[in-house]
Amino acid sequence: MSKLITLIIDDKQVEAKEGERLLWVALDNGIYIPHLCDLRMARRTVASCRLCFVEIEGLPNPVTSCTQTVSEGMVVRTRSPRVDRLLRTGFELLLSNHRLHCAKCAKNKRCELQKIAKERGLKLKLTRLRQLVKEAQIDESPGVFCYDSSKCVLCGRCIWADQEQVKVGAIGFIRRGIGRKVATFEDGLLADSICTQCEACVKICPVGAFYLKEDERKPYKIKKEC
C-alpha cells in the first residue's frame, strides 16, 4: 500500500495515494479538468490532447495534470490566465480539424468537446483558425457502427481499447502531421480488417468519430417554400 498524502487543489484539501496521477485525483474529488486522451486504466500516459493543464505552486510553467503525479503538500490551481489560454488555443486547434455539425451528430449532448466547451465557457466555433476538414469520411462497413475520421480528435482512446483492452489490434495511428489518422492495416475498410466489431472503440470514443448507426440522426430535409 502506498501511503496517503494530502494536497490542495483549488483551495480544497484532498487526500490521495502517493504516486497517483493528478488528473484522476482531481476528477475523483469532483474537480473538473478538461481531458481527452488519458485513461485511468492505461499503463502509459500519452499526453497528446494538451487540454489538462494546471498550475502547480513552485513550478515555473503550467503542466499537464495527466503526467503529473501527486506529492505531499502540493498546491494546485486548475484555472489561471495561462492555463485558460493554453486550453483555449488547444481546444480551438482540435476544433479546426473536427467537422462540426453537432445538431446532426450521433454523439450530440454526449460529446466530450461539448462538455469542455460548457465547463470552460468556450465556443464550439472557430474564431482565429481556419476549418481544415471539409467533408465527412465515413466508413460504414461494420454492421452496427460507423467510423467518421473527419470527427476524430486523435486522442487514441479507441486504439488503447482495441489493442490493450480487447487485444484485437485492428486499428492504430497511421501517417503523421496533417495526414495522421486512426485506420486499419493499409487504411482499408474496418469490415475487411481483423476487426471483430466488439464496439469497444465506440464505447470509449469521446466524440462522434466512432458511433452506433442507430444513434445517427437522419439529416432532415429543409423544405423550401416558394
Add this chain to the structure above:
Amino acid sequence: MDPSADEQELIRAAVGTVLQDLGIERASLIPILQGVQNRLGYLPSLAMRQVAEALQLPEVEVFGVGTFYNQFRLNPPGKHQIKVCMGTACHMMGGHIILESFERRLSILEGETTPDREYSLERVACVGCCALAPVVVVDDNVEARVSPIRVDGILLTFDIERQQEERQEKREEGREP
C-alpha cells in the same frame, strides 16, 4: 498490384534474413524495416505482415511506423524515379503545378508507382538549387525551371527511348534464328 509468386518468395526470404540478423525485439522494429527496405527497395505489405507476426505486434502498428517516417516507401521504386521539389522556392515558383502535371500524365498520386513499374513519383524538400526553381530530379538529372510542357517532354523522351529499345530487341530477335 499483388506480387507474383516469385516476388513473394523473394520478399519472404529477405524478411527472414533481416529477422535472423536483427532479432525479434520490439525495439528493433525500425532497424528491421530499414533492413527490409535496403534489400527490396520498398516495404511490401506482405513484408509488413511478416514482420508484425514475428514481433507479435498488430499489423497496423507496423504499417503506422512505415507511414510515419519519410524514409520508408510502400511502393516499389520505378525504373525512372521522379522527384519533384517542394521546397520554399520551388513551391513559390509553382512546384505543386509540376507535381500535379506528373500525377495527371502518369495517372498516379505522389508516392505511388505506375503499374508497369516504369515511373515512381515523389515529392522532396529542397534539392539545393533554388535558383533553378521549380526543380525536378529525374533519376539523377536535375531538370531546371520545369514547366508543364517540360513534364510532357521528359516523359516523351523516356517513351521514345523505350520504343527504340523495344525495336532493337525485336531486330535482334529477328536476326537470331
